[in-house]
Amino acid sequence: MRLKLSALFLMPGIVLILCSCNSNRFxxxxxxxxxxxxxxxxxxxxxxxxxxxxKTFSLYIDIRxxxxxxxxxxxxxxxxxxxxGKIARDTVECQLADYDGRWLGKGAGSIKYNxxxxxxxxxxxxxxxxxxxxxxxMRISELYGIRDVGLEIEL
Numbered sequence: 001m002r003l004k005l006s007a008l009f010l011m012p013g014i015v016l017i018l019c020s021c022n023s024n025r026f027x028x029x030x031x032x033x034x035x036x037x038x039x040x041x042x043x044x045x046x047x048x049x050x051x052x053x054x055k056t057f058s059l060y061i062d063i064r065x066x067x068x069x070x071x072x073x074x075x076x077x078x079x080x081x082x083x084x085g086k087i088a089r090d091t092v093e094c095q096l097a098d099y100d101g102r103w104l105g106k107g108a109g110s111i112k113y114n115x116x117x118x119x120x121x122x123x124x125x126x127x128x129x130x131x132x133x134x135x136x137x138m139r140i141s142e143l144y145g146i147r148d149v150g151l152e153i154e155l
Contacts, residue, residue: 030150062150069145083128
């Protein structure tokens with residue numbers, strides 16, 4: 001009986017803690033890459049509406065790879081299209097393994113998850129629709145081992 005009462009009192013606290021996590025998340029979306037094969041012609045686009053230009057944001061890139069990924073890092077091109085139609089291009093490198101070949105990130109087994117801070121303190125200067133388009137830039141046409149690419153924006 002005491003065990004049931006303890007569980008009854010603990011449950012609301014656990015729910016509150018879980019609900020309070022990521023309360024500063026503004027946007028999060030992940031794109032699954034079919035069969036873990038990212039063709040260099042395949043672009044991944046996320047669309048985000050920014051309603052307020054007074055706030056600052058942090059942008060994160062989420063990557064899930066399997067342990068058969070043949071490189072220690074990944075290079076990507078990131079095109080940001082602004083509401084006025086202008087485009088800015090960045091080249092992004094994300095380190096997935098250390099110099100000894102040990103996989104970085106979280107996850108047990110054959111899949112690893114990494115979250116990379118791309119930009120901090122970003123203030124969007126225009127209200128409206130932004131699009132963020134990723135393409136792999138590894139100089140091979142078919143890149144195996146990348147399972148998901150995601151974009152997360154936090155306040």
